[in-house]
Amino acid sequence: xxxxxxxxxxxxxxxxxxxxxxxxxxxxxxxxxxxxxxxxxxxxxxxxxxxxxxxxxxxxxxxxxxxxxxxxxxxxxxxxxxxxxxxxxxxxxxxxxxxxxxxxxxxxxxxxxxxxxxxxxxxxxxxxxxxxxxxxxxxxxxxxxxxxxxxxxxxxxxxxxxxxxxxxxxxxxxxxxxxxxxxxx
Numbered sequence: 001x002x003x004x005x006x007x008x009x010x011x012x013x014x015x016x017x018x019x020x021x022x023x024x025x026x027x028x029x030x031x032x033x034x035x036x037x038x039x040x041x042x043x044x045x046x047x048x049x050x051x052x053x054x055x056x057x058x059x060x061x062x063x064x065x066x067x068x069x070x071x072x073x074x075x076x077x078x079x080x081x082x083x084x085x086x087x088x089x090x091x092x093x094x095x096x097x098x099x100x101x102x103x104x105x106x107x108x109x110x111x112x113x114x115x116x117x118x119x120x121x122x123x124x125x126x127x128x129x130x131x132x133x134x135x136x137x138x139x140x141x142x143x144x145x146x147x148x149x150x151x152x153x154x155x156x157x158x159x160x161x162x163x164x165x166x167x168x169x170x171x172x173x174x175x176x177x178x179x180x181x182x183x184x185x
Contacts, residue, residue: 001097002168007053008099010161014051015065017157021120022066024113024138025051026131027059047124047158053098060109061100064116071102073109113138122151124158 014023027048030041044055052061052072060073072095077088095103104112113121118139125147126132135146165173 001053001055004053004097004099006166006168007051010051011063011070011099013161014154014157015063015068017160018065018122018151018153020065021122022113022116023061023063023154024121024123024135025061025063026123026126026134027052027054027061028057028128029130030057031128050158050162052100054094056094058106060106062109062112069102070100071104071112072100073104073106073112075106110138122154124154125150 025048026045028043028045033041042055042057044057044059048059048061049055051063052059054072056074058074062071062073064070072091074091074094076091077085081088092103095101121139123135126135132143132146135141136143139146139149141149
C-alpha cells in the first residue's frame with residue numbers, strides 16, 4: 001500500500017477528469033473455491049486498488065464529484081469472525097489510512113446511491129456476476145442493461161491516469177521485475 005497522499009491525489013485527478021456526478025468503484029467479493037488446490041483466496045479489483053488501496057473483500061468506494069466527498073462502504077468484522085480470523089482493523093481506520101474520512105456500512109449503500117440521479121453515476125464495466133447483480137439492484141436496471149450504461153468518461157479518465165507512473169509506482173514495478181527475473185533464472 002502506498003502513502004495515503006498518493007491515493008488522495010489519484011482520486012482528485014479522477015474527479016477533475018470525470019467532471020461531475022458520482023463515481024462508484026466496486027471492490028470484489030470472495031468467490032468460492034472450486035477445487036482443492038486453489039491457492040488464490042481473494043483478488044481485489046485493480047481499479048479499486050488503484051484508487052482506494054484496500055485489499056479486503058466486499059468494499060465499495062464512492063466519490064461524489066460535485067460535493068468533493070469520498071466514502072468507503074464496508075462492514076466491520078464481527079466478534080464471531082475474530083474467532084476464525086483474529087482481530088481485524090475497523091473500516092473507518094482502513095479508510096482513514098487511504099485518506100477517506102467517511103466510512104459507511106455496506107448495508108446503507110443502496111439507500112445512499114438512491115439519493116443520486118442514476119444517469120450521473122459513473123462505474124466501470126462489471127466483470128463478476130456478483131457486481132453485475134449489485135449494480136442491477138442499485139440502479140434498478142436489468143443485468144443486461146447494466147453493461148449498456150457503463151461510463152466511457154470514467155474508463156477514459158482511468159486509462160489516462162494509470163498510463164503515467166509515479167516514482168513510487170516505478171520503484172514497485174522494478175521490485176516486481178527483479179522478483180520475476182529471479183524466479184525465471
